[in-house]
Amino acid sequence: MNKISLMNVIAPKGLAVFDQNYQCQEKAENPDAIIVRSADLHDYPYNDNLKAIARAGAGVNNIDLEACTEKGIVVFNTPGANANAVKELVIAGLLLASRDLYHGIEWVNTQKGSETLTKDVEKQKKKYAGHEIAGKTLGVVGLGAIGSKVANTALHLDMNVLGYDPYLSVDSAWKLSRWVEHKVDLNDLFANSDFISLHLPLLDSTKGLINKEAIAHMKDGVKILNFARGGLVDDDAILEALDSGKVALYVTDFPDGKLAGHQKVIALPHLGASSEESEENCAVAAAQEIRAYLEEGNIINSVNLPNVSLDMRSPYRVGVIHTNTPKMLSRITDILSKDDANIENLMNKSRGNIAYTILDLDTAPTQESLDVIAHLQQVMRINLFKK
Template identity: 75%
Template sequence: MRTISLMNTISDKGTAVFDETYTYAQNAENPDAIMVRSADLHNLDYTDNLKAIARAGAGVNNIDLDECTKRGIAVFNTPGANANAVKELVIAGLLLASRDLYHGMEWVNTQAGSETLAKDVEKQKKKYAGNEIAGKSLGVIGLGAIGSKLANTALHLDMNVLGYDPYLSVDSALKLSRWINHKKDLKSLLEEADFVSLHLPLLDSTRGMINKETIAQMKDGVKILNFARGGLVNDDDILEALDSGKVALYVTDFPDGKLAGHPHVIGLPHLGASSAESEENCAVQAAKELRSYLEEGSIINSVNLPNVSLELKTPYRLGVIHENKPKVLSRSSDIISANGANIENLLNKSRGDISYSIFDLEERPSDEAIAAIEAIPEVIRVNLFEKEA
């Protein structure tokens, strides 16, 4: 029986993916795997039994990836599962930034009980008229699952779409309309965009990327939308730009004390992926990733280990997580062979300094053989998988 610890409330559709060979509960003790949404796991008390963590969402800033990698714990996310929900909210953000709907609604709410509201509306509405988004230029920084959906949708709203992503994947590129104007450098996008929308992960290289220098490259009166991660924008620099009028409006799904209440900031309470459909999609995808790994050692959508997918056709499989160094594969093979087991299939993939090797076997390797592989200095973890009858 495998145990899954739920660190947040997880959609029933997600937990329904697990069959009778699994148990799951909130904060279960000594779990084989963890499912999490937003709970902070940086101070997690790791157990030797913990093999995997699945984040029901895209960002993994709440997980200590370095520590998990050192312990051979596979960390998964669910790219694309919440993409439509975030895309729709960004479209709403574009409309909020263009037409002053927010302040218009605020004014209407102050008129409760007014007998002259219909007449007063005609006088007041000019204050909130705003502009249309058709014909304006939208700069999308990051063309992954969400950014590509936004870019394509904005074209159908008659916007001129500029895209920038130096790490654009083949899959994402194939999904993009040919009418999107791909920029080779960020500066040229910033110089042309009326709206700038951020859709990239928070890394050391992207933290605070919207700052004095990059804001200075933008049009006067630009409007910035951040539905990716709060740390991408330097709060002090964006506030200075808002006060000067260089940036007309900042729409963010990650408000904080410095930004809340500013007249030119529209802050939303991190609603990007908070649709019922998105939560279900993320939970189902995360549960499937865990089952695939725990049952057959296939790694799909890992953020810290190589992605390896191979159907388990033999009775047994060894999954060896190890440093990407010479002779680990041959030494492991020698130990298995010396144990009298024949290797039917072998697959090895690397991701930076980490490698993952799969050995498919007809005979069960002895405990002594597994211990001998674990004793190889470069080996981090060995998992044994058995094909279910």
Template identity: 55%
Template sequence: MYRIKTMNKISSAGLAYLDQTRFQVGEDLENEDGILVRSAPMHDYEFPDALRAIARAGAGTNNIPIDRCSEHGIVVFNTPGANANAVKELVIAAMLIASRDILGGADWVQEQAHSPNVDVAAAVEKGKSAFVGPELFHKTLGVIGLGAIGALVANVALELGMDVYGYDPFLSVDAALRLDRHVHVVKNLDELYKVSDYITIHVPYNSATKDTINAEAISKMKGQVRILNLARGGLVNDDDMIAALESGRVAKYVTDFPDDKIATVKNVIALPHLGASTPESEENCAVMAARQLQDYLLNGNIVNSVNLPNVSQDWSGIARICLIHKNVPAMLTQIMSILSGDGINVENMTNKSKKDYAYTMVDVNTRINDEVADELRAIPGVIRVRVLNH
């Protein structure tokens, strides 16, 4: 029985996916084999010995200590694309409220309605000109990051009659196939900055993407540009954005990640992290996270891991050996040498690496005893060995 600890409220649709005859699920479990988490902070979490995998029901993994997980042989999963439609819809709303002062206008109407002796209909006709703004039609949208969310945003913007430029230095074949052929995919951000009336960013947050939108980037943009950040707060430099808003170079900034510094600045529209906050998105993320966690624990397959390579293969033997190890030379030679020395025939084998780490799955035609497993664990650079029986 595998123990799965929940560190946030996880949609019941996801929990129902876990086979109750194979998994025990709860928030108070100890020495858990797997964790399902959303936003709970885990950087100070003490990993139990049994912990083998963490599945984040969402795309971002900033709350999880990825490097420490890798060092302990713990696979970290996320759920890219599961919340893509929810974020896409909020991006469209963000463009509209950044263009036409819908929020300000609605608040103003309420002020009139709650003021004594005010004819609301007459006041509206007289005061509506204070809230006018441009249409999206025939404007240019720049999309930074063309993954699951960015591609959806680019495609729907075309449907709204916008001209769309996209940038993604790591554009995958699958992502490229999802893009409408009318999206202008550019090779550098400067080209996107130069033409865009609206810019939306959809990339993961890490040391390479921190402050992607800063003073230098803003200086290359059109004046009165409207910038949307529904990805991660650290992708935009707050100080540089404030300066750009004060100078008028940026007309509006919509952020889903407000803080004390940016939330009260004029022409900032601060949203309470609503990007994936829909019941459909939460259900999609939970199901996807649970499915990936179950497949890894039962079959050793890795799909959508942020710290280890994606490796999946159909069962073709009696037992399966799963090894997480350093990405170093001669590792496969040592693994195969031990197996052949013990008279074990290999039915199938897959090995892939991701930066400093690698993952090897070996299907064999006999049961693997503890002595063989311990020999494999003793190989320098091997971090974790799991033996699964079909």
């Protein structure tokens, strides 16, 4: 029986993916796997039995990836599962930034009980006149699952779209419209965009990407949308730019004390993936990733280990997480060969200095052989899977 610890409330559709061989409990002790949404796991005691963590969402900054990798714990996310929900909110943000709907609604809400509201509306509405987005240029920074959807949708709204992503995957490239103009220089995108939408993970290399220097390259009156991560934008730099008029408006899904209440900031309470459909999609994807790994050793959508997926047609499979060093394959196969087990299939992939090897066997390896492999200095974890 595999024990799954739920660190947050998980949609029932996700839990329904698990069968009678799984026990799902809120914050279970000594679990085989964890499903988490927003709970902070940096101080979590990653026990020796823990094999996998699935984040029901895209960002994994609430998980200690380094500690997990050292212990051979696979960390998954669910890229694309919430992409449509975030895309729709970005489009709403575009319209809020272009037409002054926000302040118009604010004013109407102050007029409760007014007997002259119908007349006053005609005078007041001039203050909230905005611009149409058709014909304007949107710069999309990051063209992954969400960014590519935003770019494609903006084209259908008659916008010109510029895209920047030096790490654009083949998969994302196939999904991206050929009418998106790909920029290789980020400052070029900044200089030619009326709106800029951010769709990047928060890494050391992207933290504070929108800073004073970056803003200096932008058009006067640019409008910036951030539905990715709060740390991508330097608060002090954006506030200075808003006060000077260099940036006309900042729409963000990540408010903080510095930004809240500023007249030129539209801040939403982290609603990006907060739709019923998105939460269900993420929960289902996370549960499927956990099952694929615990049952057959397949790694799909890992953020810290190589993705390795192979149909399991043999009765036994050994999965080994180890350092990416020479002769590891031969060492592992030499040890298993002593059991007279035939290796019917094998796959090995690496990610940086970490590698993952799966070996399909026609007969069961002995516990002694598994222990010998487990005690190799280069091995973080070994698992045995039975069909």
